[in-house]
Amino acid sequence: MAALPVRIDRSSPVPLYHQLAEQLEAAISDGTLKPGDPFENEVALADRLTLSRPTVRRAIAELVNQGLLVRRRGVGTTVANRMVHRRVELTSLYDDLIREGRTPRTELLSLESDAIYEPAAVALDLPADTPLVAMVRLRYAGDAPLAILRNWMPQSIGAALTPERLCADGLYALLREQGVRPTVARQRIGARNATAAERRLLHTSKAEPLLTMTRSAYDSDGKPVEYGNHCYRADQYAVDVMVSER
Numbered sequence: 001m002a003a004l005p006v007r008i009d010r011s012s013p014v015p016l017y018h019q020l021a022e023q024l025e026a027a028i029s030d031g032t033l034k035p036g037d038p039f040e041n042e043v044a045l046a047d048r049l050t051l052s053r054p055t056v057r058r059a060i061a062e063l064v065n066q067g068l069l070v071r072r073r074g075v076g077t078t079v080a081n082r083m084v085h086r087r088v089e090l091t092s093l094y095d096d097l098i099r100e101g102r103t104p105r106t107e108l109l110s111l112e113s114d115a116i117y118e119p120a121a122v123a124l125d126l127p128a129d130t131p132l133v134a135m136v137r138l139r140y141a142g143d144a145p146l147a148i149l150r151n152w153m154p155q156s157i158g159a160a161l162t163p164e165r166l167c168a169d170g171l172y173a174l175l176r177e178q179g180v181r182p183t184v185a186r187q188r189i190g191a192r193n194a195t196a197a198e199r200r201l202l203h204t205s206k207a208e209p210l211l212t213m214t215r216s217a218y219d220s221d222g223k224p225v226e227y228g229n230h231c232y233r234a235d236q237y238a239v240d241v242m243v244s245e246r
Contacts, residue, residue, distance in 0.1 A: 003040065004032065008049055016051060020059040028068050028079055031101065039069060039077040093149065093230075094170025097141055105140040106167045109148075113159065120152035123216045123227040133158025135166060138201055145202045147232040157225055171226070180225050182217035189213050191234065202233050209234050 006023050008016060027033045039060075040048075046056040060077065063069040070080045097104040115134035122128060135158075137149045151171060152158075157180055165174055172182055190212045194204055202210075210231040217226040 003048060006049055008051065017055045017058040017062070020049070020051070020056065021062040024059065024063055025066070025068060028063070029101075033079045035079050037079045039079065041076070092170040092172040093139055093147055095172070097139075102141045104170070105142070107138040107140070108163050108166050109136040109138055111135045111161075111163055111166070113155065115152065117152055120227040124152070124154060124224040126154065131155060133161065135161070137166065141236070144236065145233070146236050147230055148198060148201060150229045151226060152228075153226045175225065181219055182225055183220045185215050185217040187213055187215045192231075194231070198231060202231075204233060211237055 004024070004027055006020060008019055010016070012019065024033075033039075042053060042056050042060060045051075046053045049056070060069060064071060064077075068080055069077055071077050094104045094106075112134045114131035116129055116131060117134065118128040120132055120134070121130045124130075124132070126132075132152045133155055134152045135150070137151075138145060139147045139149055149171075157175065157178065160178060161171075161174060175182065191209050192212055193206075194202065194208070194210045198210065199205065204210075211234045213228070213230045213232070215226075215228045215230070216224060217228075219225050
């Protein structure tokens with residue numbers, strides 16, 4: 001493979017391994033390094049950049065931990081199949097795919113105007129038997145199915161949503177057009193086995209788990225505006241979390 005241009009600033013307070021990891025991550029994100037591409041040998045990269053092997057090893061480990069690189073015995077290190085990385089901030093999957101330079105596509109599986117679903121009603125601070133607008137969408141990244149998105153919202157918000165618009169844009173963008181602005185959310189992330197129906201839609205096997213996310217979103221006044229229960233292909237989706245010492 002061609003040597004990737006990397007600039008290391010030894011006068012910067014940013015650790016050398018982090019400088020290297022950031023530039024390698026950028027090369028993967030912008031498509032300079034593509035899924036399946038072999039990655040430069042650790043020893044050769046260290047020699048070329050005049051860095052210690054532990055520094056290079058730590059940078060590569062960062063990308064392996066993020067799911068951007070894969071180490072395989074007998075094959076070496078390669079760029080992983082492209083995943084969607086959602087940072088812990090209030091965005092939609094549609095926005096995430098656009099930001100990653102990918103092409104989102106949506107198939108609307110169902111749209112109901114008077115659905116009764118107690119967990120969603122409770123999350124929206126409504127009586128348990130309140131009719132809600134409910135939808136199920138299958139989100140693609142290009143031609144690959146990525147996620148099943150189940151959402152509920154009050155009729156006062158969801159009544160204006162049409163099948164055509166739901167297939168053409170992201171849900172949060174459509175809500176913002178109505179003046180509804182989700183600004184904060186409570187999310188729970190987990191994993192579970194897929195149902196037979198989910199496996200058919202997402203083209204997965206019984207052995208492949210799903211990443212799940214349950215979300216309650218609120219506007220700037222703290223009013224609940226949307227409840228979602230989503231599941232994602234675990235091999236194509238990841239959540240990035242930054243933590244710091246208190």
